[in-house]
Amino acid sequence: MADRLKVLVFGTGFAGQGHVDAFRAAGADIVGIVGRTGGVVSDVARKMAIPYAGTDWDAALAACQPDIVSIATPGGTHYAPIKQAIARGCHVFCEKPMTASGDTSAELYELARKRGVKTAYAASFRYTPSVLHAKRLVAEGAIGEPTEVECISHFNLERGIPFGWSHSKKDGGGRLNNNFTHNLSIVTSVVGETVLSILGEVRDDLKRAPIVQGVHNFATRRDYIPEDLNDPSLEWGESDVEWSYTVMARLRSSFAAEPVSVLFKHGGLVPRFHDDHIVFYGTKGAIYLKGHYGSGPLSYWGESKSWAELPLPPDIQASRPDVTGETEQCWHTLAEIFVRDIRGEEVAPYPTFREGSRYQHIIDLIRTNDAWTDVQHLA
Structure with a gap:
């Protein structure tokens, strides 16, 4: 793939800005960033020299036409923007947790699999x-x-x-x-x-x-x-x-x-x-x-x-990536692997929505707290 991959980032905080740096280091272009607060996303875009800033995710997808979307918001906000991105044929790099439940994570995994897009799940330590x-x-x-x-x-x-x-x-x-x-x-x-x-x-x-x-x-x-x-x-x-x-x-x-x-x-x-x-x-x-x-x-x-x-x-x-912070180093490593895979290079297996979906189902099971055996009746 001769052209540089275009990345649209959703999230303006620590993770969003970290993803921007990671994908740039991997040789991709950051074409836009989306956040919930207009003033904040404009400030981040200006500071990081990102050409497009907005608060409407669907409008950003249409305007930026990204190859990759990077989801760097809290887990409860992941479902809808990932679903929209998959429908447009975008590859998806997603922070953990994948979503707030195993069922919604499984749905997104199946949608990505059927659409043929690549996914990365950033449980990256x-x-x-x-x-x-x-x-x-x-x-x-x-x-x-x-x-x-x-x-x-x-x-x-x-x-x-x-x-x-x-x-x-x-x-x-x-x-x-x-x-x-x-x-x-x-x-x-x-x-x-x-x-x-x-x-x-x-x-x-x-x-x-x-x-x-x-x-x-x-x-x-x-x-x-x-x-x-x-x-x-x-x-x-x-x-x-x-x-x-x-x-x-x-x-x-x-x-x-x-x-x-x-x-x-x-x-x-x-x-x-x-x-x-x-x-x-x-x-x-x-x-x-x-x-x-x-x-x-x-x-x-x-x-x-x-x-x-x-x-x-x-x-x-x-x-080891030459950046400060363990979290940032791990983002850089996974982003580089993901970009290389999308470009058709051979890479080692990395965590995808398959793992993200399974992890969310496991978390749902643990949270039921029903693995206890009552032994009060024993003599």
């Missing part, structure tokens, strides 16, 4: 260098047959963060949509993409959040935390999503004869004592990744019977 290193080591047999994985994180998020989409199920909020999606993508990329079975428990231990005007960018929401949360004049919004979860899964792995057991444990509002981490255990060794998305140093336990930090292989180090 699977592209941090340490995760790529772990994936290589597991494939090389460094830990033998994988047996279990644990993903442990505690964020200690401020309870005074202003009420917004992250507090609302219909808007795509909740820690499953915005934390578990990344960890599930990381684990499946390293061990195996097939999730065989799952059970889980969720808890809303926040209940409410202050309503504050003026928050337009998710990355700066902490700047709007009220100084006095006991101020009687404050208005409050009610949370209806989980802020903590415990999930167990069984995955099929081509590297193991038996299913791999996985524990996902996340406390959104509680402090950590030890480091957040992801660990891959096997019959001959283990791999420890520091950090809630495993983006810190990698340590290996093998024949020496002790932990040793391993350096990144030179080729993985060299492939």
Whole structure:
């Protein structure tokens, strides 16, 4: 494909601006950006030298005639614009969560499949260098047959963060949509993409959040935390999503004869004592990744019977995008893969709407909280 691909971005905040930079770095042209507030989208378009700015998505699709649309708004707003873009034959790059429910995600997956457009689902922390290193080591047999994985994180998020989409199920909020999606993508990329079975428990231990005007960018929401949360004049919004979860899964792995057991444990509002981490255990060794998305140093336990930090292989180090921020680096990697695939180049498998749809169905199942067995009657 000789011509440069044209990209229309939906969303003006942290993700929208990050997607702009990522697609430009991948060699595509950003032809327009759409947001909900006219003044904000005009300011972003001017700052980022984007030729078209608007608040009407359908009008933007008609005016810009994009090859690719990049959806960078909260998950609850994804369904309609993605459906419109697929109908016009656009390829779609979408932030997680894909939509607010498994059923709507499945519908979009089928529409894209039938229309023949390519899709990318940005549960993209699977592209941090340490995760790529772990994936290589597991494939090389460094830990033998994988047996279990644990993903442990505690964020200690401020309870005074202003009420917004992250507090609302219909808007795509909740820690499953915005934390578990990344960890599930990381684990499946390293061990195996097939999730065989799952059970889980969720808890809303926040209940409410202050309503504050003026928050337009998710990355700066902490700047709007009220100084006095006991101020009687404050208005409050009610949370209806989980802020903590415990999930167990069984995955099929081509590297193991038996299913791999996985524990996902996340406390959104509680402090950590030890480091957040992801660990891959096997019959001959283990791999420890520091950090809630495993983006810190990698340590290996093998024949020496002790932990040793391993350096990144030179080729993985060299492939790291030269941008600040782990989130931004991962967007750049996935956008480059997506653009190359659309151009007809050979690329490794990457997360698509197939995975996005499955993840949303899994989240729906976990949220039912019905995996408990009542044992009160036992003697």
